[in-house]
Amino acid sequence: xxxxxxxxxxxxxxxxxxxxxxxxxxxxxxxxxxxxxxxxxxxxxxxxxxxxxxxxxxxxxxxxxxxxxxxxxxxxxxxxxxxxxxxxxxxxxxxxxxxxxxxxxxxxxxxxxxxxxxxxxxxxxxxxxxxxxxxxxxxxxxxxxxxxxxxxxxxxxxxxxxxxxxxxxxxxxxxxxxxxxxxxxxxxxxxxxxxxxxxxxxxxxxxxxxxxxxxxxxxxxxxxxxx
Numbered sequence: 001x002x003x004x005x006x007x008x009x010x011x012x013x014x015x016x017x018x019x020x021x022x023x024x025x026x027x028x029x030x031x032x033x034x035x036x037x038x039x040x041x042x043x044x045x046x047x048x049x050x051x052x053x054x055x056x057x058x059x060x061x062x063x064x065x066x067x068x069x070x071x072x073x074x075x076x077x078x079x080x081x082x083x084x085x086x087x088x089x090x091x092x093x094x095x096x097x098x099x100x101x102x103x104x105x106x107x108x109x110x111x112x113x114x115x116x117x118x119x120x121x122x123x124x125x126x127x128x129x130x131x132x133x134x135x136x137x138x139x140x141x142x143x144x145x146x147x148x149x150x151x152x153x154x155x156x157x158x159x160x161x162x163x164x165x166x167x168x169x170x171x172x173x174x175x176x177x178x179x180x181x182x183x184x185x186x187x188x189x190x191x192x193x194x195x196x197x198x199x200x201x202x203x204x205x206x207x208x209x210x211x212x213x214x215x216x217x218x219x220x221x222x223x224x225x226x227x
Contacts, residue, residue, distance in 0.1 A: 058083035066102035
């Protein structure tokens with residue numbers, strides 16, 4: 001066994017064969033794997049092992065597909081759902097067997113999560129929304145929209161829109177629009193528009209327009225434009 005002691009600071013210790021042991025401010029921790037102590041919080045292989053830490057009802061002793069969250073099978077569709085989301089995911093929402101729900105997710109009764117999708121973090125899914133073969137994370141909020149083969153993250157908000165084969169991140173706001181094979185990021189706002197094979201970033205605004213093969217950045221504003 002290898003060990004290391006210190007009074008203050010940060011330690012990250014990843015042994016290759018032996019268990020790791022560390023003493024910080026008189027408190028000792030041992031881990032058979034990756035051990036770290038940052039700001040008084042000790043983790044072993046990503047799991048909180050700090051003395052006196054509160055274990056939540058959804059925390060698992062063993063690693064699962066959602067980190068260390070207790071998993072169960074959703075009654076409508078058979079998908080895997082974290083116990084952390086059990087009270088905020090409607091039993092009427094459809095989650096197929098290939099999809100996973102992690103974290104503190106909210107999903108309304110009309111929603112469908114299908115084709116190997118993963119919804120995690122504090123994401124909120126409302127209305128008649130379909131998430132298909134996509135990854136939704138962060139504090140994203142999606143309502144009455146269709147997301148296919150895409151990644152939605154950050155604090156993105158998508159309302160009454162269709163997103164296909166695209167990446168949306170940051171604090172992006174998409175409303176009444178269609179996003180196709182594009183990358184939207186930053187604090188961009190897309191309204192009543194079609195964006196295809198384009199990159200929109202920064203604080204750009206696109207309204208009542210159809211744009212294709214464009215790069216829009218900074219604080220650009222596009223209104224009533226058709227390519």
